[in-house]
Amino acid sequence: MNNFLARSTLALGLMATCLFAAEPFIPPVPDKQPEPPFPATPTNAGITMLVPGFTVRELPLKLSNLNNVEYAPDGRLFAAGYDGRFHLLRDTDGDGLEDKVDTFWSESSENYPLGLAIQDGNLYTVLTDEVVRYRDTDSNGIPDKRETVIKGFDDPELNKAPYLMHRRVDSSMALAFGPDGALYITMGNGAPGNAYWSDKAGVKHYSIDKRRGCLLRIGKDGKVEQIATGLRYIMSLQLNRHGDLFGTDQEGATWVPNGNPFDELLHLQTSRHYGFPPSHPFWLTNVVDEPSVWDYAPQHQSTCGFRFNGPAPGRGRFGPDSWAHNAIVTGEARGKLWRTVLAKTSAGYVARSELIARLGMLTVDCAVSPQGDLVVCCHSGDPDWGNGPKGEGRIFKITYTDKKSPQPVLTWPMNEVETAIAFDQSIEQESWPIASSHAKLVSGRFVDAADRLEKIRPGYEAVKKQTQEFPANLGLNNIMISPDKRNLVIQTSDSRTQALHYALQLQSLSGKKYDVAHDMSGLAVFWRGYKGTSWDGWLPHPDLAVAREFTHSSALHDELWQKMKLPGRLMMNGQLDLWQMLIPATQPGSKLDYTPEPETVTVVFKSDAALSVLCKGITIERVSNNESSFQVHSPRKNHWLEFSIILATPAQRLDVSYHTTRDPRPRALATRRFLVPFAGVTESVESARVITEITDGDWLAGRELFRGRASCVTCHVIRGMGSQVGPDLSNLIHRDYASVLKDIVEPSATINPDGVGYVVTLKDGGEVTGTRLGETQTELHIAQAGGKVAKLAKNFITKTEPMKISLMPSEIDKTLTKEELRDLMTYLLLEFPPATPKSLH
16 A cells, blocks of 8 residues: 555544535636736747757747646546636647637636646535536537535635735645545645744644645545645646656745745655644654755745656646656746656665756646646746736747657766766767857856756846855866767766765757756775676666666666676765754844754665675674664764775665654655765855845834834735735845845735735625635635725625736835835835844844
8 A cells, every 4th residue: 555545643524525526517618718808928938948859839829827627538628717717728720739628617716726636537626625527418528517626625614814815825725636546635834934823823723634734645535635744835746657746845844944945746645744833852752854856956946736747647848768768847936847867775765956947937737648748837926926817828838859869868967077978879970069159067066057048037036146156167078988889978077075066067069059067976886796897987877776766767777787787896976965964954144043953863784685884983783694783873974975885796686775863764865965975065155145225224214114104014914913914024035135126116016825915796796805815614704904904705706806906006116205115115125123133023
């Protein structure tokens, strides 16, 4: 049985209402978009693939911003709108592009979808405390009946809790069907800025058995079980080929110093806690913060939708064979597409990721067609959040059209001056000039492939600092093709040993363009056969299951796997980083209010062949001829352990795992934990933040403006004070000056989902305008300026329409003097007055 399907001790045993109640017939209606006229979209908003062989086309459709897309096995493409509408997209002229829209649910709503799934050819979506199914009853392919499958699985008491937020994303979000037909649904966190749920008296209410920030399993009998906790905002749930459940979660360290430091890919398992909120010696002592399978760095990527690539029933394979079963992941805030390779080990999953595309729009979701095309839907507007439900949505289709173009499968550091790229087929026909116009290698702490193509960035101070660290250019001496014509070796003129990130831009004389990247992870490997044969090279990980998966389609490594069937000896040399194995990283510029207890880490090596482990300065416990382990007490930052593994061959298995004094359960080690022998520590010092624009600002005067003449307090909460109408501003201390000022001057440029305005029309002709604060089974709660909450009976509502612009009036800055604006910005960007002891506050 898969881990996530097992029953949990957290099961609440509550029963949701399985209604299967058919609602009135829904006749298909034509899509009336564009409405309103869409703003001009930047010409650089399209997709740039970072490897050749792909064709990108845009669907010739006009739709508002979409949250989700999904293919049915028969090729129908469903799209769920940010405005609450649902569409069916079909190709009517056979050119491979969906060109016709049937909007089968035309009613806009503040209760918008955040997840789609296809089961038995029917579309399922999750709304607030409800799962809805759309069925086609007349066999024309267009759903015409809306059915509530299940509702009432939320906790009604939490819906009334004043210390929680009750936005759309604080209820049910992503959904997936398990192999047993059960539904898996995630619940939003509900309190990103109030991690342990403090009420006004300071009492903490958070508990892992509460139905927020969790994964639910809902059986066919309606029984609801809570099987995992510590989730922030899971944007997508997907099962891989092994039947294990994964989700993408979002960074949260701007709210909690050590809560989700990065955007993450999580393997969701029963009885695990995933770190938001993180464990705390006073407020949350009974959990272990589960590490992610992969962190999408650097900070502030906003991972959203993802899909596991085919081949699978109803899903083709996107891209070359080496991409089969990879997770294709979208990065919303910076316009990215990754392919993430997953290797399953005896102790869990290990991953590595490669950036495959850059986009000029907010990349929200993707889906793989039965033919193997990748469809990507994007929001318009600026990061982080775009321009809301009424903005222009765009959909792109990426097709793998040139299968003769060699595809890079792996990039690694061979030694101090050489980088290797393995291709899935011969590169004999290509020529690779060393001229700077055709080849460039750069390095840096935050470098990634094709950074020059990054068109959009969210306005965080951490992102600003990333872009201010200019990458170093490395001189190139030579570019060589290996004798078997399957590898490219790039030789630098200078030795490079720093444990940084390296990005390589290449263009062959025939015009094929490649952007790849690597770091200094991995091990130097030597195999010596008893008959004089040998192999020298590199592996990404000592666990052989991981190494085989990650080197798939590399001819050089295929040779090693064949040799390892022969009598001989394999030696792996590297360095091991054991700092903060089960201790979450802390947001740069933030501090914890406690000192984490040090860890003792035990690393275990097991094989089906004889092995020896050596580690400089560490005592090795030789359990048997096939198993060894060692312990490290209180590992320190940037203190890496030199180690070697000697393994007799033939050998099929070498399992590598760790456990700590925090938790005895074995876990797999991430690739970043292993570094090549020649990698050197890169010391970095975080400079103190200086905001020159507010150097002479008066924090106390700014606070008075916030509370008074600027009227901010009538709609916003900051540090626990104000009205919950628009977004909570408490994390502005992690934003940069320019982006916060733009929010004031142009509030409609990017509309936070927390602050989307709605116009609710009532049956008596009246209208109520405000933001969605929450809802019950019978009422919709709309927050209005000043904090007043209108509780509207749902059966008295005619329609709910999202506003085209932000509720916040524009150009508030013009109502303030230059000094007043400076003071207000000082209050927003600094948690405490400058040079004032924190104890006074």
